[in-house]
Amino acid sequence: MKWSTTTSHWGAYQVATGTDGALLVRPHPEDPAPSPLLGNVAAAARHRTRVAAPAVRRGWLENGPGPSDRRGREEFVEVGWDQALDLVAGELDRVRREHGNEAVYGGSYGWSSAGRFHHAQSQLHRFLNIIGGYTSSRNSYSLGTSLVLLPHLVGDAGAVLRRGSSWPSILANTRLLVAFGGLPAKNVAVTPGGVTRHASSAALESLGAAGVEVALVSPLRDDAPTSAAARWYPIRPGTDAALMLGLAHTLLAEGLHDRAFLDRYCSGFEDFEKYLRGASDGTPKDARWAAAICDVPAHAIVGLARRMAATRTLVTVTWSLQRIEHGEQPVWAGLALAAMLGQIGLPGGGFGHGYGSIGDVGDHGPDLRLPHLPQGENPVATFIPVARVADMLLRPGETYDYDGLRLTYPDVRLVYWAGGNPFHHHQDLGRLRRAFGRPATVVVHEPYWTAAARHADIVLPVTTTLERDDIGGGRRDTHLIAMRRAAAPFGLARDDHAILAGLARRLGGGAAEAFTEGRTVRQWLEHLYETWREDLVARGHDVPGFAAFWEAGEYVLPSGPEHRTLFADFRADPEGRPLDTSSGRIQLISEVIAAFGYADCPGHPAWLPPRRRPTGRHPLHLIANQPATRLHGQLDPGATSRDSKVSGREPIRIHPADARARGIADGDVVRVFNDLGACLAGARLSDALRPGVVQLATGAWYDPADDLGGLCVHGNPNVLTADAPTSVLSQGCSGQHAFVQVERHIGPLPPLRHTAPPPIVRRPR
DSSP states (O other), X not given: OOOEEEOOTXXXXXXXXXXXXXXEEEEOTTOSSOOGGGGGHHHHHTOTTBOOSOEEEHHHHHHOSSOOTTTTSSOEXXXXXXXXXXXXXXXXXXXXXXXXXXXXXXXXXXXXXXXSSSOHHHHHHHHHHHTTOOBEEESOTTTHHHHHHHHHHXXXXXXXXXXXXOHHHHHHHOSEEEEETOOOGGGGGOOTTOOXXXXXXXXXXXXXXXXXXXXXXXXXXXXXXXXXXXXXXXXXXXXXXXXXXXXXXXXXXXXXXXXXXXXXXXXXXXXXXXXXXXXXXXXXXXXXXXXXXXXXXXXXXXXXXXXXXXXXXXXXXXXXXXXXXTTHHHHHHHHHHHHHHTOTTSTTOEEEEOTTTSTTTTOOSOOOOOOOOOOOOOSOOOEXXXXXXXXXXXXXXXXXXXTTEEEEOOXXXXXXXXXXXXXXXXXXXXXXXXXXXXXXXXXXXXXXXXXHHHTOSEEEEBOOGGGSOEXXXXXXXXEEEEEOOOSOOSTTOBOHHHHXXXXXXXXXXXXXXXXXXTOOHHHHHHHHHHHHHHHXXXXXXXXXXXXXXXXXXXXXXXXXXXXXXXXXXXXXXXXXXXXXSSSSSEESSOHHHHHHTOTTSOSSOOOOOXXXXXXXXXXXXXEOOOOSSSBTTBTTTSHHHHHTOBXXXXXXXXXXXXXXXXXXXXXXXXXXXXXXXXXXXXXXXXXXXXXXXXXXXXXXXXXXXXXXXXXXXXXXXXXXXXXXXXXXXTOOBOTTEEEEEEEEOOSOOOXXXXXXXXXXXXXXX
């Protein structure tokens, strides 16, 4: 049996074909902590939800393009590849001629392939740029708020998000790690592009042995590794900024803040101090004030502040905290709190953002730009913040604010999506369904019959990473992987590159030559690798040629520095290495943001009461966090994800006291609902969350039953989360929280339809 190595966003692994033809999967031999998500790969590879052939929604095929509320509710008709490509090319040509390239939205947001060439987003954007451009999106659902805010505060978001202090430095120097939002180990198995050695998993397990005390600030007790022996502060969800301000006030009131650091390295502390003391609103932000909001006792707040000032302390904020209403505030307040301690730039101290959110934050692997497909330049300047896609489709021509700009939603007629599933990432899925009914045409590349495919007009089946040759590696991966094809394409599936090359040939005008540059896929892989290799060789590294790399199956990348401290250079020389801000220093007050005049994001970190609150009808605070059994919605049909279900539904955790009050037992199927929608889920009782909080992970494939009012019978929480921005500054996603009620489901369980393809009129093969 011959094993070959490949990689994925959940890590490198090896595959082989058994004597019975079944796909076999095992971890990479150098991985100290293989991801449990590998358990999804084999069962999903040939799952019956794979798209077998090009398919067109019957109404679009018979009546032509136009808005339709039948998307997601109508059968598909299989067609041949020539007909499918002719239809897509003709519609692209029509929309561009009649409405301009701005009327094409190149969605393509999502993780899709871990490969460097067969990266669906890069392929689609390259193609659309060549044919005149498209309306694009900015930022991400994961980090849309921080990517806008951090440049105002420290000049470079990438410094915080990609070059933060490394785990070896933290383990050696940090004595107290205050983790706002926790350090959920389930998330660090995942890294964009993959990782061969899961170092962050090992680091989290080493915290206790290294003598690092963890203060876990989260509604979920298991948001920290068990080996860390964390002290749990079961905060009321969404109130972290208030707790941070209470801690900051304690430092100020007791003279525990580092005035010399604030004077030399920060700008605006005097005004922030006035806010903490209540000069502007008459309300000091002291521990008693914070305790009333966040439900952490005042004496615990004071005690934590004193411990933070007495030892080397790292303040971390998970990405989840900026995916809430006013999500800018916990990030900004956390940075200000760390600045008051005066330890920014010192080994083991300061500020971090994203530890426990993803695997490469804190990883000390090499920081190298890997081979990548050039996308070219987009001739169309129009864009939207990525989480505003439903607004764009529903409200063309309306204006809105974003980061100091006044923008207008374009009138999009054609949505083209390749790689990613908006019905996973987006909020208020009932509203998104209505939005997807507005364009004239929706084209989707998909390996599976996800909700995105079911709500499309033309579905083009694409290969998965196991069905094509590619080159893979993550942002801090230790290896570059030769991803040799391990299985034949499913059905009539084609690579994204082949599909787009076929469209380019039909559109003419030299588009095909510009897109392919006359290269085959194998020639592209060799070209990208050798171009990358030349750069490394020029820097003194011994890198094998493509043929040797491909034969070996992997290349161990040059190592990066093991110990790294965020803003160490700035601390050592603030005049010679200033930050790229208006003052060259850390902005505790931003005159730029203040000048925007946004009521929901003032010019300093602040507590802003949420607009959405619990009610008597919807008293439970829902946390819609990342799943432990899959990456977002990817490979939900896989064995690991499937085994976590309750009666086929996504599990929802509920505190025993809340369950008892509702007559709910462990294993019951329950209805979770609010004014936006409802879903079914399987109850799991747990005292690892504070009473009044329920937790339902994202990523269950959206399965709406139209005969039951759109009830998602599978358990997707985004039928419950509001499609509202964090603030007008960033227009980021606020889908982490919602308020709901939970009740036992009574009566027969409705069938699950996402586990099979939609109705299809099949053509003979």
